Amino acid sequence: MEIRQLHYFLMLCKELHFTEAAYKLGISQPTLSQQIRVLEDELGQPLFDRLGKKTVKTEAGNLLEHYALQIVQQLENAKNAIEDLTNLNTGHLRVAVLPSDLDYRLTALLIDFHKEFPNTKVQVIPSIDILNKVLENEVDIGFGLAIQPDSRLNRIPFHTESYSLFVTKDHELADKGIILPADLVNLPLVMYPKGFSGRDLIETWCLSQKIAIDALMETGSATSLFQLVKAGIGATIQPSQLIESFQSLGIRAIPIKDSPTRNLEMFYRTDKYLSQSAKAFLNRMETFF
Structure with a gap:
């Protein structure tokens, strides 16, 4: 059994498709099939069942995958350790x-x-x-x-960090020492889209506070969000420490009472x-x- 054969085997485990696995390995499909057969002959067990166009791992295939992953990882560890020692x-x-x-x-x-x-x-x-x-x-x-x-x-x-409300220095809330959860209701906001971890954390926190927020505009870029705040389009709720990066835009971070934390x-x-x-x-x- 060769390391090269294990790499072929693991790629097929990942793709469960001979043609696709062969393509990603940079070899022909017949070559991949032949190498898998060599493994199966050596082990005396089928590693895959071919059900029409579908390929599934057998119990023996699952076992070999478990140990092959460890073998490949340990070999990679050895190479990295030696490289670390010499270079x-x-x-x-x-x-x-x-x-x-x-x-x-x-x-x-x-x-x-x-x-x-x-x-x-x-x-x-x-x-x-x-x-x-x-x-x-x-x-x-x-x-x-x-x-x-x-x-x-x-x-x-x-690290553990709290969240603040970020507004322009001339915003109606800019002089507040602390923002109450109720202050966020009906406030024009610019936020990450739902599905982003930061947005989902805030939405979960809003449920715990029995409030709802509505984003006027959404973007996946922190830089874009703070540019939108600077332009006066809306405020945003972000990790408090970000003020260190965007204070030059004339933006203020106001702590939120019982704020979300991550x-x-x-x-x-x-x-x-x-x-x-x-x-x-x-x-x-x-x-x-």
């Missing part, structure tokens, strides 16, 4: 973050990190599906809302080797916020 401060770090407000605030951290690790390639990937990206090994580390305990993941809480965590797979640069990135995130 310090090089490599590739992939991180997934909440879109818009969280990735926007990472610029200063990335600049500082690059000074210490100039040869490490960093990819910051905004996503609303961070957990699955980490579990599917599409990224090395996830930074997002706190998740439920999971034995497959190491979790590190790093707990942020970093998480990565327990079976994944973390390079020195990845560990340094985690440490910087803890102190940055």
